[in-house]
Amino acid sequence: MASMTMIEAIREAHDVAMAADDRVVVFGEDVGFFGGVFRCTAGLQQKYGKSRCFDAPINESGIVGTAIGMAAYGLKPVIEIQFADYVYPAYDQIVSEAARLRHRSNADFTCPLVIRMPTGGGIFGGQTHSQSPEALFTHVSGLKVVVPSNPYDAKGLLLAAIEDPDPVIFLEPKRLYNGPFDGYHDRPVTSWKNHPKGEVPEGAEIVPLGKASITREGADVTVLAYGTMVYVAEAAAEASGIDAEVIDLRTLLPLDLETIQASVEKTGRCVIVHEATRTSGFGAELMSLVQESCFYHLEAPIIRVTGWDTPYPHAQEWEYFPGPARVGEALKKVMEG
Amino acid sequence: MSDDFPPLSLNVPEPGCRPGSTPDFSDFEIPRAGAVKRPPTDVDPDAIRDMAFSIVRVLNKDGEAVGDWAGALSPEELREGLRHMLTLRAFDARMLNAQRQGKTSFYMQHLGEEAVSCAFSRALRPGDMNFPTYRQAGLLIAGGYPMLTMMNQIYSNADDPLHGRQLPIMYSSKEHGFFSISGNLGTQFVQSVGWAMASAISGDTKIATGWIGDGSTAESDFHSAMVFASTYDAPVVLNIVNNQWAISTFQGIARGGVGTFAARGHGFGIASIRVDGNDYLAVHAVAKWACERARQGHGPTLIEHVTYRAGGHSTSDDPSAYRSKREAAAWPLGDPIERLKKHLITIGEWSEDRHKQAEAEILDGVIATQKQAEAVGTLGGGKAPSPRDMFEGVYETMPPHLIRQRQEAGY
Ligand SMILES: Cc1ncc(C[n+]2csc(CCOP(=O)(O)OP(=O)(O)O)c2C)c(N)n1
Numbered sequence: 160m161a162s163m164t165m166i167e168a169i170r171e172a173h174d175v176a177m178a179a180d181d182r183v184v185v186f187g188e189d190v191g192f193f194g195g196v197f198r199c200t201a202g203l204q205q206k207y208g209k210s211r212c213f214d215a216p217i218n219e220s221g222i223v224g225t226a227i228g229m230a231a232y233g234l235k236p237v238i239e240i241q242f243a244d245y246v247y248p249a250y251d252q253i254v255s256e257a258a259r260l261r262h263r264s265n266a267d268f269t270c271p272l273v274i275r276m277p278t279g280g281g282i283f284g285g286q287t288h289s290q291s292p293e294a295l296f297t298h299v300s301g302l303k304v305v306v307p308s309n310p311y312d313a314k315g316l317l318l319a320a321i322e323d324p325d326p327v328i329f330l331e332p333k334r335l336y337n338g339p340f341d342g343y344h345d346r347p348v349t350s351w352k353n354h355p356k357g358e359v360p361e362g363a364e365i366v367p368l369g370k371a372s373i374t375r376e377g378a379d380v381t382v383l384a385y386g387t388m389v390y391v392a393e394a395a396a397e398a399s400g401i402d403a404e405v406i407d408l409r410t411l412l413p414l415d416l417e418t419i420q421a422s423v424e425k426t427g428r429c430v431i432v433h434e435a436t437r438t439s440g441f442g443a444e445l446m447s448l449v450q451e452s453c454f455y456h457l458e459a460p461i462i463r464v465t466g467w468d469t470p471y472p473h474a475q476e477w478e479y480f481p482g483p484a485r486v487g488e489a490l491k492k493v494m495e496g
Numbered sequence: 497m498s499d500d501f502p503p504l505s506l507n508v509p510e511p512g513c514r515p516g517s518t519p520d521f522s523d524f525e526i527p528r529a530g531a532v533k534r535p536p537t538d539v540d541p542d543a544i545r546d547m548a549f550s551i552v553r554v555l556n557k558d559g560e561a562v563g564d565w566a567g568a569l570s571p572e573e574l575r576e577g578l579r580h581m582l583t584l585r586a587f588d589a590r591m592l593n594a595q596r597q598g599k600t601s602f603y604m605q606h607l608g609e610e611a612v613s614c615a616f617s618r619a620l621r622p623g624d625m626n627f628p629t630y631r632q633a634g635l636l637i638a639g640g641y642p643m644l645t646m647m648n649q650i651y652s653n654a655d656d657p658l659h660g661r662q663l664p665i666m667y668s669s670k671e672h673g674f675f676s677i678s679g680n681l682g683t684q685f686v687q688s689v690g691w692a693m694a695s696a697i698s699g700d701t702k703i704a705t706g707w708i709g710d711g712s713t714a715e716s717d718f719h720s721a722m723v724f725a726s727t728y729d730a731p732v733v734l735n736i737v738n739n740q741w742a743i744s745t746f747q748g749i750a751r752g753g754v755g756t757f758a759a760r761g762h763g764f765g766i767a768s769i770r771v772d773g774n775d776y777l778a779v780h781a782v783a784k785w786a787c788e789r790a791r792q793g794h795g796p797t798l799i800e801h802v803t804y805r806a807g808g809h810s811t812s813d814d815p816s817a818y819r820s821k822r823e824a825a826a827w828p829l830g831d832p833i834e835r836l837k838k839h840l841i842t843i844g845e846w847s848e849d850r851h852k853q854a855e856a857e858i859l860d861g862v863i864a865t866q867k868q869a870e871a872v873g874t875l876g877g878g879k880a881p882s883p884r885d886m887f888e889g890v891y892e893t894m895p896p897h898l899i900r901q902r903q904e905a906g907y
């Protein structure tokens with residue numbers, strides 16, 4: 160075990176995968192010599208050479224399109240989109256091509272591809288460095304969607320995603336890269352040092368896709384969260400004194416409904432938290448699933464706490480970001496309901 | 497099947513110089529100032545193909561303006577141009593420092609590239625529309641946009657015309673012909689062509705300009721812009737600012753095997769010109785030529801401004817990790833402010849003393865404006881836009897779900 164930031168854990172997952180398998184190739188904007196604007200691929204070009212880790216032209220559609228071609232050939236591309244906010248030019252390649260290649264060719268061609276991108280807000284990045292587009296991918300048949308919330312999971316899930324035979328969208332909450340974040344923006348920043356989830360095992364240990372993790376046990380209400388919101392949920396539970404059970408979904412698709420169901424059946428209450436805009440967000444899907452599978456156990460209406468349905472603002476970041484105060488309100492309300 | 501062929505290998509272009517090695521621009525061909533002839537504005541693009549491989553330059557080593565692109569600006573206009581560049585540089589320095597002091601979240605400077613937007617601005621007329629990137633604030637400075645408003649935007653304070661919604665420097669001013677900057681690369685290059693087509697559809701006399709960085713020419717939207725501009729002969733001037741770098745990625749990654757970015761225009765039959773982007777007179781002369789060509793109905797021009805990003809990409813960037821610290825000083829086209837200053841002194845229209853005095857005056861003015869902006873507020877201090885503002889303007893009329901959310905938020 161070694162103490163690592165999320166950036167270092169992601170870098171190490173690449174390193175382990177590239178050492179084990181020549182077919183793993185890594186590219187994206189500024190990913191080669193410099194090692195990425197967040198440094199997640201630093202040192203890989205120097206270690207594995209320019210044909211296995213290289214800079215791409217600024218063309219997201221081209222990055223994904225060429226990666227699909229490489230995957231179809233038999234390589235295992237792990238590509239970086241510099242910010243999730245810049246993935247839209249590649250959306251056609253992801254939705255119409257990567258997601259459907261297996262199905263439409265009856266597995267004549269497949270697409271084992273990992274598309275990594277920093278996601279989420281909390282860094283004063285304004286509307287082009289803060290978005291959470293996960294629902295645009297969970298809505299597409301053929302894609303898997305992963306959102307790690309700590310260094311341990313980031314490494315294990317990334318290794319699992321690289322092993323996976325199908326395209327995986329890997330969303331990295333950038334506010335967590337250097338330390339956990341509970342939404343109290345005016346308190347000193349914390350680091351991954353001394354955090355239990357900052358301890359990352361060496362080697363190729365994976366964290367399986369499709370398995371949620373209960374990060375805080377509780378009896379009264381289930382909070383479904385992922386990414387940065389896991390820490391916000393924990394902080395809100397702590398501050399409100401409500402005995403909340405916090406589930407870190409880790410993988411949105413395939414979803415670990417079993418864990419969710421068992422928890423909601425136990426607590427009878429559910430709050431769903433995400434940073435993304437509310438309407439047609441992933442929370443809507445979670446709400447439907449909980450309603451479908453746990454209706455007779457529910458003692459109160461399910462509540463969503465989300466980003467507002469506006470573009471992500473710059474100056475009003477902390478009014479937009481669903482912080483512990485808003486989540487705490489929801490916890491209280493669901494307990495009264 | 498016998499293997500008659502050797503194994504293939506991937507070509508990944510590399511810059512000439514990385515940290516620790518010596519910058520070497522000896523392969524970079526720089527024609528003499530005045531060497532490239534000025535064609536008529538209705539020239540057939542095919543007849544000037546060589547201009548995409550040369551560089552229009554006006555100022556020579558001795559600071560003289562030479563050749564048939566020279567002579568378009570009076571000494572008074574040149575002094576004003578120098579002032580614009582000095583203002584942009586002082587503004588950048590102050591805002592960069594304000595970001596370091598935590599007064600805003602982010603900043604991007606123009607160091608070394610001031611001539612491009614400042615000189616281009618002169619060739620435009622009121623009503624024309626620029627579709628700039630984040631590195632053309634000279635269009636605003638030289639275009640008379642209030643610096644106080646720029647600072648208010650950067651500080652996201654209560655007087656920010658964009659109500660704190662946008663990242664610092666993503667200005668917008670229809671009145672000053674400055675289209676709202678989005679931050680997504682390349683998207684607006686093609687929109688400039690649409691704006692120009694609209695002018696043609698409407699029988700108007702306005703033109704548009706599109707702006708894009710060397711790295712961003714790789715985006716599909718660049719090629720979309722070129723095909724629409726070419727097909728409809730749109731009255732648009734398409735500008736590539738080749739400052740050699742796209743964050744840590746050198747221009748060869750976007751350019752590939754073709755010799756120059758300007759040469760991209762040839763496949764579309766677009767008149768394509770390279771210009772010395774650090775030569776105020778050359779940028780202005782080429783801009784004027786291209787704007788006239790567009791306004792006369794002869795169609796689009798692609799201009800590659802050859803320059804150098806002497807500073808970091810943004811306040812989030814430290815270039816010493818990927819390029820030699822000595823590269824900026826080795827850049828063979830020099831500094832745009834130094835070159836224009838030298839020219840004005842050479843023709844007896846300026847002096848070291850006047851320059852020093854102008855620099856000091858400009859700095860005082862920028863500092864005074866900064867104080868005014870800071871008296872309103874900075875990011876996280878003073879008077880801020882209301883959280884209500886983030887719900888406003890998503891739609892013309894706020895739909896019921898957003899009204900509910902705004903109330904839920906308590907505003
Ligand atoms: C669609 C998109 N992809 C990636 C980015 C991230 N990004 C911001 S600036 C930049 C480099 C742009 O370089 P260039 O076009 O040469 O312009 P310069 O910054 O040198 O002026 C990148 C990759 C972005 N803003 N938008």
Ligand SMILES: [Mg+2]
Binds near residue numbers: 709710737739
């Ligand atoms: Mg550039």
